[in-house]
Amino acid sequence: xxxxxxxxxxxxxxxxxxxxxxxxxxxxxxxxxxxxxxxxxxxxxxxxxxxxxxxxxxxxxxxxxxxxxxxxxxxxxxxxxxxxxxxxxxxxxxxxxxxxxxxxxxxxxxxxxxxxxxxxxxxxxxxxxxxxxxxxxxxxxxxxxxxxxxxxxxxxxxxxxxxxxxxxxxxxxxxxxxxxxxxxxxxxxxxxxxxxxxxxxxxxxxxxxxxxxxxxxxxxxxxxxxxxxxxxxxxxxxxxxxxxxxxxxxxxxxxx
Amino acid sequence: xxxxxxxxxxxxxxxxxxxxxxxxxxxxxxxxxxxxxxxxxxxxxxxxxxxxxxxxxxxxxxxxxxxxxxxxxxxxxxxxxxxxxxxxxxxxxxxxxxxxxxxxxxxxxxxxxxxxxxxxxxxxxxxxxxxxxxxxxxxxxxxxxxxxxxxxxxxxxxxxxxxxxxxxxxxxxxxxxxxxxxxxxxxxxxxxxxxxxxxxxxxxxxxxxxxxxxxxxxxxxxxxxxxxxxxxxxxxxxxxxxxxxxxxxxx
Ligand SMILES: Nc1ncnc2c1ncn2[C@@H]1O[C@H](COP(=O)(O)OP(=O)(O)OP(=O)(O)O)[C@@H](O)[C@H]1O
Ligand SMILES: [Mg+2]
Numbered sequence: 474x475x476x477x478x479x480x481x482x483x484x485x486x487x488x489x490x491x492x493x494x495x496x497x498x499x500x501x502x503x504x505x506x507x508x509x510x511x512x513x514x515x516x517x518x519x520x521x522x523x524x525x526x527x528x529x530x531x532x533x534x535x536x537x538x539x540x541x542x543x544x545x546x547x548x549x550x551x552x553x554x555x556x557x558x559x560x561x562x563x564x565x566x567x568x569x570x571x572x573x574x575x576x577x578x579x580x581x582x583x584x585x586x587x588x589x590x591x592x593x594x595x596x597x598x599x600x601x602x603x604x605x606x607x608x609x610x611x612x613x614x615x616x617x618x619x620x621x622x623x624x625x626x627x628x629x630x631x632x633x634x635x636x637x638x639x640x641x642x643x644x645x646x647x648x649x650x651x652x653x654x655x656x657x658x659x660x661x662x663x664x665x666x667x668x669x670x671x672x673x674x675x676x677x678x679x680x681x682x683x684x685x686x687x688x689x690x691x692x693x694x695x696x697x698x699x700x701x702x703x704x705x706x707x708x709x710x711x712x713x714x715x716x717x718x719x720x721x722x723x724x725x726x727x728x729x
Numbered sequence: 730x731x732x733x734x735x736x737x738x739x740x741x742x743x744x745x746x747x748x749x750x751x752x753x754x755x756x757x758x759x760x761x762x763x764x765x766x767x768x769x770x771x772x773x774x775x776x777x778x779x780x781x782x783x784x785x786x787x788x789x790x791x792x793x794x795x796x797x798x799x800x801x802x803x804x805x806x807x808x809x810x811x812x813x814x815x816x817x818x819x820x821x822x823x824x825x826x827x828x829x830x831x832x833x834x835x836x837x838x839x840x841x842x843x844x845x846x847x848x849x850x851x852x853x854x855x856x857x858x859x860x861x862x863x864x865x866x867x868x869x870x871x872x873x874x875x876x877x878x879x880x881x882x883x884x885x886x887x888x889x890x891x892x893x894x895x896x897x898x899x900x901x902x903x904x905x906x907x908x909x910x911x912x913x914x915x916x917x918x919x920x921x922x923x924x925x926x927x928x929x930x931x932x933x934x935x936x937x938x939x940x941x942x943x944x945x946x947x948x949x950x951x952x953x954x955x956x957x958x959x960x961x962x963x964x965x966x967x968x969x970x971x972x973x974x975x976x977x978x979x980x
Contacts, residue, residue, distance in 0.1 A: 567873055571969075571971045
């Protein structure tokens with residue numbers, strides 16, 4: 474955990490899931506699923522509602538399935554232990570309402586029983602400035618807009634400084650403009666890390682993803698239909714995303 | 730603003746009271762007028778206060794011990810699976826027993842003094858506080874716990890920084906109920922057997938047809954009950970500062 478370059482994330486590993494298996498009360502969500510997330514790339518996972526995207530992401534994050542049976546191994550490509558190198562971002566911002574914005578960013582240290590040192594505060598403030606909510610550092614989350622809250626959640630994720638980021642529809646509750654800004658921000662700030670972004674928005678996947686993954690069927694299987702070219706964040710027209718968008722919609726429709 | 734509204738309500742109740750007395754022409758030994766009660770209060774303030782102090786102490790001690798016991802029980806039940814299996818039924822049974830029926834037993838076991846009344850108040854407060862706090866601890870938002878797990882949280886830190894704060898609003902509702910009913914426990918205890926306290930004084934005055942004096946004791950008890958409730962409510966608001974509109978009297 475003690476990197477000599479605290480400003481750079483540790484080298485991001487690839488993530489490999491083998492023999493992924495999940496069943497809920499007789500319903501098989503996926504079975505013998507294999508998935509590789511390439512190192513230091515953004516993978517975007519699309520799929521119809523209820524197919525098992527959230528479950529898959531939770532399995533990668535090492536979280537248990539409530540009242541479900543989960544099997545399979547999740548490992549890092551470099552063979553080193555994975556759990557302490559993963560950060561998780563959910564659809565809800567999961568900010569603690571009784572803690573200020575700054576305290577929320579620092580919560581990981583508190584939860585691990587680590588002291589909050591002056592340099593931790595400085596680092597948190599610098600990140601808050603990066604995501605443009607530094608002025609609200611002492612406010613309670615209730616005083617923030619949805620977009621600001623999600624930026625604080627991003628700041629909390631960045632503060633943890635982990636090389637692997639798993640995100641479950643983190644921007645889906647935002648309006649189109651705010652969502653685009655956050656996508657751009659996330660691409661800039663999370664560069665160099667291994668990222669899995671679950672989304673229901675094909676255009677979001679095409680703008681930020683290096684690889685597009687599709688989860689479909691019952692039990693669900695993974696497909697990798699395309700890898701958009703050009704560096705993210707891509708623009709719809711300039712990077713010729715519209716034909717890919719139409720193609721993805723078709724594949725998603727066929728999946729449903 | 731709130732204080733003014735409270736005063737107006739209070740004055741309105743006094744006027745209503747006086748109107749009933751005037752309209753029914755009830756004799757003082759059935760329903761004394763507000764002024765009679767005030768006079769009765771002024772005649773023997775020392776006696777009233779001396780007994781009031783006993784009752785207030787019983788109520789406060791009952792609330793204190795009942796709350797501590799409730800907090801500890803809720804934590805134990807929420808944190809240790811076996812404890813939950815064994816303690817939860819005990820908790821429910823304790824509530825199924827009519828606590829008032831236990832009052833004579835408590836006096837028999839703990840004597841005529843304060844302990845039996847404090848125990849009575851504890852018994853009455855224990856359930857709402859425990860049940861509410863336990864419920865709050867049980868319903869921690871799953872997403873927060875998932876996030877904490879991926880951050881490598883220790884069990885203790887998760888409890889301290891997430892589960893307990895998240896349960897405070899629920900605990901607050903339980904404690905508000907506790908504060909409102911604590912006086913009942915103390916007074917019922919005094920009625921069953923005692924040699925001091927406002928409940929004792931009321932029984933005594935009633936037996937001698939000093940109804941105005943009885944009302945004086947009652948007024949004192951009600952004022953204390955109100956003051957206690959609002960103090961607890963104020964404290965709880967400070968404790969759960971991030972919450973808005975949390976008491977049933979907010980508009
Ligand atoms: N706790 C649970 N108990 C029973 N079934 C569950 C549970 N959690 C998830 N499931 C089932 O597992 C399947 C996958 O759920 P999951 O939340 O992973 O879907 P998803 O792809 O994320 O959907 P969405 O796009 O709507 O978020 C669903 O069919 C759901 O019914
Ligand atoms: Mg989902």
